[in-house]
Each structure stands twice: as C-alpha cells, then as structure tokens.
Amino acid sequence: MREREHVRVAVIGTGFGGLGAAVCLRREGITDFVLLERAKGVGGTWRDNTYPGCACDVPSHLYSFSFARRPDWPRSFSGQPHILEYLEWVTDTFDLRPHIRFDSEVLAARWDGDALRWVVETASGTLTADLLVSAAGPLSDPDVPDIPGLADFPGTVFHSARWNHGHDLRDARVAMVGTGASAIQIVPAIAPEVRRLTVFQRTPPWVLPRADRAIGGTERALHSRFPPSAALRRQLLWLIREFQVGNFARHPERMRIVERFALAHMRRAIPDPDLRRALTPDYRLGCKRILLSNDWYPTLAEPHVDLVPSALSEVRGSTLVAADGTETRADTIVFGTGFHVTDMPIAHRITGARGITLAEEWREGMAALRGSTVADFPNFMTIIGPNTGLGNSSMVLMIEAQLSYLADLTRRLAALSRRAGRPVALVPRREAVDAYNDAIQRRIARSVWNTGGCVSWYLDANGRNTTVWPDTTAAFRRATRRLDPAEYEVLGSRLDTRVPEGAAR
Numbered sequence: 346m347r348e349r350e351h352v353r354v355a356v357i358g359t360g361f362g363g364l365g366a367a368v369c370l371r372r373e374g375i376t377d378f379v380l381l382e383r384a385k386g387v388g389g390t391w392r393d394n395t396y397p398g399c400a401c402d403v404p405s406h407l408y409s410f411s412f413a414r415r416p417d418w419p420r421s422f423s424g425q426p427h428i429l430e431y432l433e434w435v436t437d438t439f440d441l442r443p444h445i446r447f448d449s450e451v452l453a454a455r456w457d458g459d460a461l462r463w464v465v466e467t468a469s470g471t472l473t474a475d476l477l478v479s480a481a482g483p484l485s486d487p488d489v490p491d492i493p494g495l496a497d498f499p500g501t502v503f504h505s506a507r508w509n510h511g512h513d514l515r516d517a518r519v520a521m522v523g524t525g526a527s528a529i530q531i532v533p534a535i536a537p538e539v540r541r542l543t544v545f546q547r548t549p550p551w552v553l554p555r556a557d558r559a560i561g562g563t564e565r566a567l568h569s570r571f572p573p574s575a576a577l578r579r580q581l582l583w584l585i586r587e588f589q590v591g592n593f594a595r596h597p598e599r600m601r602i603v604e605r606f607a608l609a610h611m612r613r614a615i616p617d618p619d620l621r622r623a624l625t626p627d628y629r630l631g632c633k634r635i636l637l638s639n640d641w642y643p644t645l646a647e648p649h650v651d652l653v654p655s656a657l658s659e660v661r662g663s664t665l666v667a668a669d670g671t672e673t674r675a676d677t678i679v680f681g682t683g684f685h686v687t688d689m690p691i692a693h694r695i696t697g698a699r700g701i702t703l704a705e706e707w708r709e710g711m712a713a714l715r716g717s718t719v720a721d722f723p724n725f726m727t728i729i730g731p732n733t734g735l736g737n738s739s740m741v742l743m744i745e746a747q748l749s750y751l752a753d754l755t756r757r758l759a760a761l762s763r764r765a766g767r768p769v770a771l772v773p774r775r776e777a778v779d780a781y782n783d784a785i786q787r788r789i790a791r792s793v794w795n796t797g798g799c800v801s802w803y804l805d806a807n808g809r810n811t812t813v814w815p816d817t818t819a820a821f822r823r824a825t826r827r828l829d830p831a832e833y834e835v836l837g838s839r840l841d842t843r844v845p846e847g848a849a850r
Contacts, residue, residue, distance in 0.1 A: 354378035354755070355465050355474035357451050357691065360389020362480030362728035362744050364432060365410060367441045369748040373755055379474075380441065381467055383450030387436050390484040391428045396508040396527060398534030399425035402555075402637045406575060407582045407739045413438065416568035416575045422557040422637075455696045456723060461768045461836065463724065475768065476758065478751065480728040481691040483812075484684045490522075494660035500676040505531060506684070516540045518674060520665050522657050523681035524550055526636055531681060532650070533640035541649055543665070543673045547656035548799065549623065551607050551630040555637035586738040587817045593631050593736050594815045597793035600630040614642035623654040631736060632797025686812060687711060687805035697722035698772070707731075711811040712782040714773040714832060715825050716743075717750050723770035723836055724758070726751055732785050733821070734803070734812045736794065742818040750825040757828055761835060770836040777832035789815040 353375055356366045359382045370378050386392055401408050405418035408428070413435050419427060436442060449467040454477055457464050463477040487504040495502065503509040505527040518541045521528055528544070529552065536542050568575035592599045607630060615621045624645070626633075645652055655669035663674050687710075692703035698721045706719060711731035713719050718726055728751075733743050754771065761769045786809070789795055794803050794813050803812040814821055 350472040352377050352379050352474050354476045356380045356478045358480040359387040360482050364435050365744050365748050366478050368439050369752050373752050380445045381449045381451055382447050385447050388429045388432045394506050396505045396531050398530035403739045404582050406579045417565040420559055453694050456698050461770045476724045478726050482729050483686040486685045486690050488683050488685050489680050498660050502678045505681045514539050517677050519677045520675040521679050528681035529636050529638045529641040533644040536644045543651045545653050545657045549626045550636045551626050552636045552638055552641055553607050554610055555639050589737050590817045594792045597629055604630045611642055615646055628799035629793050629797035631793040632799035633801040683802055686802050710805050710809040714778045714781050718773045720773055720775040720778045723772040731811045733814050746822040746825045753827045771833045774834055
C-alpha cells in the first residue's frame with residue numbers, strides 16, 4: 346500500500362486565519378504544510394458572502410494584516426469584492442497556492458496517540474500531520490432556523506451567505522428574515538428592484554451612522570508613496586477602538602450617551618412614531634452587535650417595505666406567519682439568520698486523545714487556553730477560538746496575536762523533539778485551561794454583553810459568553826505573545842513514553 350502523505354502542519358481553511366497561519370509558518374522556516382480548503386478558492390467568509398451590499402463594518406486600513414498592508418483601499422469601509430481581492434493578493438504575494446488543497450473539505454481528524462500525529466481525512470484523500478490548526482472560523486456555516494412548513498414553501502429560499510445569483514428579484518415579493526449585520530446591507534440594496542419587501546424582526550438592532558466615503562486618488566497616492574502615513578492612519582483607528590473597550594467591558598452604563606446619538610439617527614429617517622417604537626431596542630447598546638448603516642432606516646420608511654416586529658414562526662404555502670400572528674405572502678425568502686458560532690460543525694469532526702470530539706469536549710461551553718489550545722487535544726490549535734471575538738474592533742488584530750502563539754508553539758515543539766531525539770506533543774493542562782477561562786468569565790460577567798438585557802449570538806445555549814474577548818486587543822496580544830511552558834504537558838509516544846526531565850521548561 347502507498348504510504349500516506351505526512352506533513353508537519355495541516356491548516357483547515359483559507360480565510361484570514363488560514364492564510365495568516367500559512368504566512369506565519371513560512372516566516373518560521375516551515376514549508377512542509379498544507380492548507381485544506383473545502384471550496385475552489387480562498388477567502389473564507391469573504392468568498393462565501395456575495396450578497397448585494399456586502400461590506401465590512403471595520404475601516405479598511407484596520408482590516409488587513411500589519412505585515413501585508415494595502416495603501417490604496419478605494420473606500421474607508423471596503424466592500425466584499427475588495428476584501429476578497431486583498432486575500433487573493435496575500436495568497437499570491439506570499440506564494441501560498443502551492444500549499445493549498447482545494448476541494449478538500451475535512452471530513453474527520455483523529456489524534457493518533459501511538460504515532461503522536463493527526464490523521465486527517467479529507468474529500469480528496471487522507472494525510473497525517475504533526476500539528477493541526479483549525480482556522481475554519483465561526484462565520485463559516487450558515488444557521489437556518491427550523492421553521493414549520495418551510496420545506497413546503499413553493500418559492501425560492503436561500504441564506505444570505507449562499508446567495509442565489511440566478512434568482513431574479515425584479516418584481517418579486519421578498520421576505521427578509523432577520524435584522525442583523527447582513528440584513529441591514531441586503532435590504533437597502535435589493536429594495537429598489539423588488540415589488541414588495543417584508544422584514545421579519547425578532548429584535549431591533551442598535552444602528553449608528555456609517556462614516557463611509559470614497560478615498561480619493563491623492564490620498565491613496567500619499568499612502569502608497571509615504572507608507573508612514575498609512576501606518577499612522579491605522580494606528581489612530583486602532584487607538585480609538587482600544588479606548589472604547591472600557592465602556593463595553595466594565596462600564597456599560599456609559600453606553601447611554603451613544604444610545605441617544607443612535608436614536609437621533611433613527612428619528613431623522615423615520616417620521617412614523619409607530620415604526621420608531623418598533624425599531625427602538627429595549628436593551629443596552631452593545632449587548633448585541635452594533636450595526637452601521639446610513640440607508641437602513643430610510644429604506645424601512647419606503648412605502649413598499651413592511652416591517653413585521655416579530656419572528657417568523659410558520660410557513661403555510663406562500664403565506665408567512667409571524668409569532669405575533671401577522672401574515673404576509675411572499676415568493677422568495679432570504680434568511681439573514683447568522684451562523685453556527687458557538688456550535689461550529691468542524692468541532693464534530695475533530696477527535697482528541699480521549700476519543701471524544703471537540704463538540705463533546707465543549708458540550709458545556711467552548712473553552713480554550715488563551716483562545717487557542719484545548720485540553721486533551723494535543724498538538725492542536727484553533728484560530729478565532731473561544732473568547733477571541735470583538736464587539737468594536739478588527740478581528741485581524743486578534744488573528745495576528747494568535748499567529749505569535751502559533752509561531753512559539755512550533756518553535757517549542759521543534760526544540761523539545763530535538764532534545765528528546767524523537768517526536769513529542771504538547772497539550773494544555775486542564776487546570777490551566779479551567780483557570781484561564783474562569784478568569785475570563787469573571788471579567789466578562791459585568792460587561793454589556795452579559796448585563797445588557799438581550800439574547801445574542803455571543804451567548805451559547807447555556808447562556809455562557811464563550812465568544813467575546815473582554816479587554817483590548819493589546820491585552821490579548823500580550824496574553825498570546827508566547828507559550829507558557831508551565832501551562833502545558835509534554836507527551837511522548839505510547840510506544841516510548843520516556844520524556845526528558847524538565848522537557849516542558
């Protein structure tokens with residue numbers, strides 16, 4: 346039989362996390378790695394989300410790698426095509442394509458304690474790896490609610506992250522289910538072409554103005570010819586958001602000031618007092634994701650756009666029934682209902698040292714040491730793991746912090762293996778994981794995400810906040826600058842369990 350392919354590192358996904366991990370490995374002198382991608386192209390969520398109006402709500406100059414800055418962003422907030430173009434550019438600039446296996450969805454990954462390696466089954470074959478890095482990301486798999494009667498709907502149904510570009514919306518009666526970050530971009534984009542647009546709103550979002558504008562040629566030229574100007578712009582954008590963290594994490598009562606600004610933004614566009622009441626949140630701003638839009642409220646005031654201030658509860662043929670009894674007819678349903686964030690499907694496919702899956706390990710709630718490594722899952726790391734999400738800044742900053750941790754992990758594994766004269770593995774001590782996450786939960790307990798009076802995707806099914814990082818990005822960078830050996834155990838092969846004394850030091 347042909348021997349299985351073996352690599353030093355296998356990375357799942359080619360979004361920001363996966364591509365960043367690949368660049369990190371190259372910089373560490375590691376070239377024996379693969380990127381396992383289920384699709385036919387790179388980009389992750391920015392490849393999958395192609396709905397009308399899709400754009401980022403983080404400023405362009407902050408939503409990029411510090412080691413791969415783009416000085417000529419065309420807008421202050423970039424649209425999906427420009428971000429995908431940037432990720433393609435990163436892929437080619439750092440020569441990552443030879444490492445990518447497209448159409449290679451990970452079907453299962455199992456830790457082999459005898460050989461101290463991961464056995465990874467993909468749609469294109471099976472390989473083994475010393476280190477497994479999951480960069481699948483929490484915004485990878487759409488979440489469509491189980492609505493009674495939906496299967497018998499005679500029209501067209503799709504999720505915002507799987508937009509049906511072959512379906513003509515002109516003169517259609519469209520129902521938009523959800524009022525989250527995707528919906529507030531989709532609704533204004535499609536409203537001009539549809540006959541009737543009904544928006545099902547379970548919970549009204551807080552919406553602030555979007556300070557978006559085209560970046561002129563002179564400005565782009567300045568950033569290109571004088572890179573420190575672009576670096577200064579990025580630094581200022583970062584500092585503003587760092588100073589905001591205290592309001593979210595420690596002083597949620599201060600958000601009342603911003604709430605008044607948001608309500609004034611709504612009043613300027615919505616003259617109808619009944620509609621204003623339906624659109625006014627009853628929870629603290631910041632508890633759910635804060636949305637940015639200049640055209641959301643004006644679109645809802647259009648005569649052919651209806652707001653149903655209730656969740657969709659049932660489908661009866663072409664009739665959609667809300668929880669409050671409101672009925673409306675539609676021939677197209679678009680779900681903007683988010684993703685499997687706290688119950689990521691990839692977790693069901695990764696099996697650790699005790700023979701249980703990552704999903705089973707996390708059945709009481711996701712938990713990882715420094716958002717990166719998991720007890721009983723040796724030589725495994727997750728990027729954008731538990732409690733690494735942000736409510737006010739760029740996730741790319743968090744990813745880069747984790748890349749430092751990944752780099753140190755690979756260095757220590759290499760050094761330990763050299764000292765032992767054979768492969769070894771590192772796994773976080775359960776007491777270290779528990780202590781770290783208990784501290785996170787204590788810190789997040791008084792945050793706006795926990796005390797703001799809402800139910801959000803930041804919370805899991807047990808009501809535990811396993812998503813958000815309750816501090817600055819600088820603090821997370823310090824926490825992940827390097828691996829603390831005291832938090833880890835060194836494993837030797839079951840065939841030779843001798844480990845050099847003090848090897849974890």
